[in-house]
Each structure stands twice: as C-alpha cells, then as structure tokens.
Amino acid sequence: MDILELARWQFGITTVYHFLMVPLTIGLSVLVAGMQSAWVRTGDVRYLKMTKFWGKLLLVNFAMGVVTGIVQEFQFGMTWNAYSRFVGDVFGAPLAMEGLVAFFVESTFLGLWIFGWDRLPKRVHLACAWAFSLATIASAYFILAANSWMQHPVGVEFTDGRPTMNSIWAVLTNNTVLAAFPHTIAGAFSVAAAFLVGIAAWHLWRRRAAADEHRAVWRSSLRLGAWVGVVAFGALVVSGDVQGKLMFEQQPMKMASAEALCHTEEPASFSILAVGDVTDENCESVKTFTVPALLSFLAHGDLTTEVKGVQDLVGEYQERYGTHYPDDPVLGELAGKPIDYVPNLPVTYWGFRAMIGFGALSAGIGVLALWLTRRGRIPESRWFPRLSLLGIALPFAANSAGWIFTEMGRQPFVVVPNPTGLDGVWMFTAQAVSRLSTGEVWASLLSLTTVYLALGVVEVFLLRKYVRGGVDGVLPPKRSATDDDSDSTDDALAFAY
Known part of the structure; x- marks a missing residue:
C-alpha cells in the first residue's frame, strides 16, 4: 500500500474505534442525569440505584473515550499536515470552542459529580450531572461543525491559496451541521438505549426470582431503554x-453512490438489495426488491425528481474540477494521473443499508421489550436476554456504518466543493497527506492499532466486571451497628472509583 492508503487506514481505524465510545457517552450521560433527577424529585431509592449503576459504566466509557480521542488531534499533524495547513484557519475556532468550553466544563462538573456524593447538596449535585451531560452534547456540536464544513464549506474567503474564515456564525450555523447534529444525537441515544435494554434484560433473567431486591431497577432500566x-x-x-x-443538493455523487445508481433515472427507484457486483457498468441488473420513485422522494420530497447517476456525474465533476491531478511531486504516484470521482460503491451502497437496517433492528428489539414487559410482566424465556445482549452491537454498527458512508462517499475529496460557494475551496484527499516514508506510516499505524486493541481489552474487562457486579457492586458497603460511625470516608467516596 502507498502512503495515502496507509494514512487513510490509520485515520479510519482510530476514528471509528474512538467513535464507538462517543455515542455511548453522549446518550448515557443524559439518561443518567435523568435518572438522578427522578431520584431527587421522588426520593425513590430505585432511581438512585439506577443512577449509580449506569453512572459507573458511563465513567469507564468516558475515560476510554478521552484517551482514544486525544490521538485524533495528533493525527492531523502526523499524517495529514497539508490538510491541517489548508483547513487550520477554519478548524481552529470550533476545535478551540470544543476544548476550552465543552471539554473543560464537562471534565470539571464530571469531577464534582464523582466526588460530590454526600458532600454537595442534592440539587447542586444534580446540577453538576446536567452540566457535564449538556457539555458533552455541546462538544459534539463543535466537532460536527468542523466536520460539516468539510462536507459543505461556508463562511470563508479564498486568499493566498487557502480558505480564511470570515464568519464563525456561518460555520456554526451551516445547514449541514444543523441537519447532522440531531441525527448524530439521536444515534447516540439509540446506542445508550440498546446498552440499557441488553444489560437490564440479562440481569432480569439472571435474577428472575421474585424476591430479588433490585428487580425494579432492571425492569425500569429496560423499559426506559426501550422507549x-x-x-x-x-x-x-x-x-x-x-x-x-x-x-x-450538496454532494450528488454521494447520493448516487448510496444507491449505486449507475445511470440517471427519472423518477429514481430505491434498491433494497443487490445480488452481484454493484460496480459493474450495468449495475442496475444486479438490484432486486426496488421501490419505485422512492429515491426521488428521498432526494427532493416528490415522486418525479430526476436523480443523476454516477456515469453522468463523472463528466460534470471532470468539467468543474479537472480530469487529472496536478503534476505536483507532493502527490507522489498520483501526480498527473486521472482523477477517479467515483467512491467505493460496495462500501457506500452496503454501508448505507447497514446503517438503516441495524438501526431498524435495534428499534425492533425495543418494541419487543416493551411488549414483553407490559403490565408488570417480566420476560422468562432464555432467548430474549440473549437477543437483547446481541442487540447492543446493532446501533454501534449502525453508527459506524453511517460515518464510514459519510466519509467514504465524499471521496476523492477531503474538503468537498460547495456547488454554490467560492471557486477553489476544496481539497483532494491525495493532496492532504503528509510526505512521510511508507515505513513511518506503517510504524504509526501498527503502534496505534496495538494500543487501541489493548485499551479495548481493558474497557471490555472493566465493563464486564461492573456489569456482573450489578447494583450491589456500586452501592456503599452495608455497615453494621458495631461499625465506627466517625469513619465515613468509604461511604462518601464509594462512587469515586
């Protein structure tokens, strides 16, 4: 593999791995804050137990997310320094906001929440929970604003060969981020919901004796996750x-690649499945179970709109952005070579369907959980907890597939041209990579992947340990009447791991 391909693999592996932690942290932090709110308002100890159990799992995942996320910042300088120079004037603002506002607020109030049990007033302690939860969501917004600028550049002027930001407001209110943000947050809640359903269903089955004192905790957690x-x-x-x-409107080639639409159709049908090679010139022949006019509706909200196919779009892209890469030595083997404007169709076609399919299956398990627990019922069969545990992976896979589709679908651009924006504000991925040796990129790829695998083992070990420990594993140890009442340190710090 050449340097470009190695660099893309490295960024893909580390970013997708990090993104496994992000949605769980976002969704679970808000749910835990909601559980604590219910406890403060009602005084029901069930909600306190829920807060402490799910809060411990949240903190394990949060810590791993921080560790793996740090690498993302360094990667821009390691293997993508040309990209960093090109986008630096724009990315500096939202990334600084993410670091100085969201991350610091998040970390500060999370620390107060961890060590504030029995030390802060209940409502102040609850406010800390909501502060770090909302800061987590704010952090996601700033990161999405930067990513959305790559998908749809706005708020810049082109000077001295690179974009210079002239409106931070335009960057933060980019219609692309306004659409991506609710979609990403909903995906995060889907991940957290499946996490609750799977673990709670397993505990309900494991502790199915009617006398189990924590049964209400698991049933409430399961139904909350399902809803x-x-x-x-x-x-x-x-x-x-x-x-x-x-x-x-903004990336018609990505729309065509999501459907592997080789030729323009009016109206355009949507393919459910394909049996065969979607990269073939006559790929329409391998599609099956098509829904007439549905792609036109997805594209424009009606059943008649023309959707351009890959072959027609290639000509338009060549006319706008050139047929060959610049004959520049920094491009290496691609210097002067023809530009391939077609994304990897199998990845985009199947990734789009995996995103939708896994998400729908996860929601289906939620509906099933609500049905099986209606009117106070408790699922007794062995298959349901197994299905629910396996279902935890579904929204994780859907989120990953969605991000892979988003990033792969914009190739060969790392910064996609805005069809109505300034000329020149785009960048080919081949131009963005650092000029390193193959050995250097291999070394960083293997070392980072090894470290991430080790961190993955640690996280799975810790989550498994605390999940199996259940509620008893997070509550302060029960004290007998003979214990020294003056020594309350263990109780106060029982939640500060």
Whole structure:
C-alpha cells in the first residue's frame, strides 16, 4: 500500500474505534442525569440505584473515550499536515470552542459529580450531572461543525491559496451541521438505549426470582431503554430524511453512490438489495426488491425528481474540477494521473443499508421489550436476554456504518466543493497527506492499532466486571451497628472509583 492508503487506514481505524465510545457517552450521560433527577424529585431509592449503576459504566466509557480521542488531534499533524495547513484557519475556532468550553466544563462538573456524593447538596449535585451531560452534547456540536464544513464549506474567503474564515456564525450555523447534529444525537441515544435494554434484560433473567431486591431497577432500566430506543429511531428517520435532501443538493455523487445508481433515472427507484457486483457498468441488473420513485422522494420530497447517476456525474465533476491531478511531486504516484470521482460503491451502497437496517433492528428489539414487559410482566424465556445482549452491537454498527458512508462517499475529496460557494475551496484527499516514508506510516499505524486493541481489552474487562457486579457492586458497603460511625470516608467516596 502507498502512503495515502496507509494514512487513510490509520485515520479510519482510530476514528471509528474512538467513535464507538462517543455515542455511548453522549446518550448515557443524559439518561443518567435523568435518572438522578427522578431520584431527587421522588426520593425513590430505585432511581438512585439506577443512577449509580449506569453512572459507573458511563465513567469507564468516558475515560476510554478521552484517551482514544486525544490521538485524533495528533493525527492531523502526523499524517495529514497539508490538510491541517489548508483547513487550520477554519478548524481552529470550533476545535478551540470544543476544548476550552465543552471539554473543560464537562471534565470539571464530571469531577464534582464523582466526588460530590454526600458532600454537595442534592440539587447542586444534580446540577453538576446536567452540566457535564449538556457539555458533552455541546462538544459534539463543535466537532460536527468542523466536520460539516468539510462536507459543505461556508463562511470563508479564498486568499493566498487557502480558505480564511470570515464568519464563525456561518460555520456554526451551516445547514449541514444543523441537519447532522440531531441525527448524530439521536444515534447516540439509540446506542445508550440498546446498552440499557441488553444489560437490564440479562440481569432480569439472571435474577428472575421474585424476591430479588433490585428487580425494579432492571425492569425500569429496560423499559426506559426501550422507549428511548424507539423514539430515537423515529428521530433518526426524520433527521436522516433532511440529510438526504441536503446530500442531493450538496454532494450528488454521494447520493448516487448510496444507491449505486449507475445511470440517471427519472423518477429514481430505491434498491433494497443487490445480488452481484454493484460496480459493474450495468449495475442496475444486479438490484432486486426496488421501490419505485422512492429515491426521488428521498432526494427532493416528490415522486418525479430526476436523480443523476454516477456515469453522468463523472463528466460534470471532470468539467468543474479537472480530469487529472496536478503534476505536483507532493502527490507522489498520483501526480498527473486521472482523477477517479467515483467512491467505493460496495462500501457506500452496503454501508448505507447497514446503517438503516441495524438501526431498524435495534428499534425492533425495543418494541419487543416493551411488549414483553407490559403490565408488570417480566420476560422468562432464555432467548430474549440473549437477543437483547446481541442487540447492543446493532446501533454501534449502525453508527459506524453511517460515518464510514459519510466519509467514504465524499471521496476523492477531503474538503468537498460547495456547488454554490467560492471557486477553489476544496481539497483532494491525495493532496492532504503528509510526505512521510511508507515505513513511518506503517510504524504509526501498527503502534496505534496495538494500543487501541489493548485499551479495548481493558474497557471490555472493566465493563464486564461492573456489569456482573450489578447494583450491589456500586452501592456503599452495608455497615453494621458495631461499625465506627466517625469513619465515613468509604461511604462518601464509594462512587469515586
């Protein structure tokens, strides 16, 4: 593999791995704050137990997310320094906001929440929970604003060969981020919901004796997760529809690659599945179970709109952005070579369907959980907890597939041209990579992947340990009447791991 391909693999592996932690942290932090709110308002100890159990799992995941996320910042300078110079004037502002506002607020109030049990007033302690939860969401917004600028550059002027930001407001209110943000947050709640359903269902089955003192904790957690998962999927459908229509306007090649639409259709049908090679010139022949005019509706909200196919779009892209890469030595082997404007169609076609399919299956498990626990019922069969545990992976896979589709679908651009924006504000991925040796990129790829694998083992070990420990593993140890009442340190710090 050449340097460009190695650098893309490195960024893809580390970014997708990090993104496994992000949605769980976002969704679970808000749910835990909601659980604590219910306890403060009602005094029901069930909600306190829920807060402490799910809060411990949240903190394990949060810590791993911080560790793996740090690498993302360094990667821009390691293997993508040309990209960093090109986008630096724009990315500096939202990334600084993410670091100085969201991350510091998040970390500060999370620390107060961890060590504030039995030390802060209940409502002050609860306010800390909501502060770090909302800061987590704010952090996601700033990161999405930067990513959305790559998908749809706005708020800049082109000077001295690079974009210079002239409106931070335009960057933060980019219609691309306004559509991507609710979709991403809904995906995060879908992940957290499946996490609750799977673990709670397992504990309900494991402790199915009627006398179990924590039974109400697991049943409430399961139903909360199920409701959140179903609502989140509805939000994903609505926000995904908005994103699809923006994609039709801003990145028509990505729209065509999502469907592997080789030739222009009016109206355009939507393919459910394909049996065969979607990269073939006559790929329409391998599609099956098509829904007439549905792609036109997804693109423009009607059943008649023309959707351009890959072959026709290639000509338009060549006319606008050139047929060959510049004959520049920094491009290495690609210097002067023809530009391939077609993304990897198998990845985009199947990634788009995996995103939708896994999300729908996860919501289906939520509906099933609500049905099986209606009117106080407790699932007794062995298959349901197994299905729910396996279902935890579904929204994780859907989120990853969605991000892979988003990033792969814009190739060969790392900064996609805005069809109505300034000329020159785009960048080919081949131009963005650092001029390193193959050995150097291999070394960083292997070392980072090894470290991430080790961190993955640690996180799975810790989550498994605390999940199996259940509620008893997070509550302060019960004290007998003979204990020294003056020594309350263990109780006060029982939640500060």
